[in-house]
Amino acid sequence: MAAPKKKSGMISHGIAAQNRKGRFDYTILETVEAGLVLKGPEVKSLRLGRATITEAYAGERDGEIWLYNSYIPEYQGGVLSRFDTRAPRKLLLNRKQISHFIGAITRSGASLVPLDIHFNARGVAKVTLGLGQGRKKEDKRHAIAERDWQRDKARLMRSKGRDY
Template identity: 80%
Template sequence: MAQKPRKTTMISHGIAAQNRKGRFNYAIKETIEAGLVLKGAEVKSLRLGRAMITEAYAGERDGELWLFNSYIPEYQGGVLSRFETRAPRKLLMQRKQIQKYLGAIAKDGATLVPLDIHFNPRGVAKVTLGLGEGKKNVDKRHAIAERDWQRDKARLLRDKGRGDY
């Protein structure tokens, strides 16, 4: 039997990649949105939603902000231009913002964590960065306990409303 070709959906706007562990591992104080310099094939691959930024981080190179260790797989749509999947990608921000966040990194020991890559309503790729500090294991355990309690509480309220005791 011949298999039907798998239909791929392209993301025109919305989240393309998400770092769920970013908010778990870091206490995010502030979020910022930055533009992302991409090649054409990288944008097409990103629109397929297969990128990963769980191990990515933002840092300084030559006085500018760059996104390091983000994974955007090669686009398999017959494009001849190949690109490096884990290449550093330049972040676009205003000079004053860059200086502010680089100062926070140097002075406070904060970290710029990429939280998600998304396409805005105009279809432009953006990165949401979180300025945060690493959480201790005690804080992580507290977050897990709080999340479990919220889930159990919702389950209890839902069951009580149905009359199931």
């Protein structure tokens, strides 16, 4: 199979935007991949990889799941590329998944956190959503300490000649 062609720095598949603090601020209980409804210039702009989803969140509106406050900059390559950069964007999920997530949000106070926006092998834009519980400050400290210990442990084992 031939490698996908790139047009002047565009991403044909791979991660277009990532929320690095999402896994740090929330304990992710489960993840799901959802489709994203976009217009043509939004897809082109997303392929350039300048979108941000650090302040984005997903929520329920009219029985559907929407992505709010995600920033996709205007595409500079064409004249007809005017769109709202922070417009709510509809997420495509099964009816069963939608009811599961709405129930989890209302019952347990969980949050739907967008973890990344990526293009799959077919070139379709997808959002990885995580159902998460917010972490407290001491939980974040514990996560930092655990991550540092794992890094130090791996460094010590490599220096001893064992590769873990």
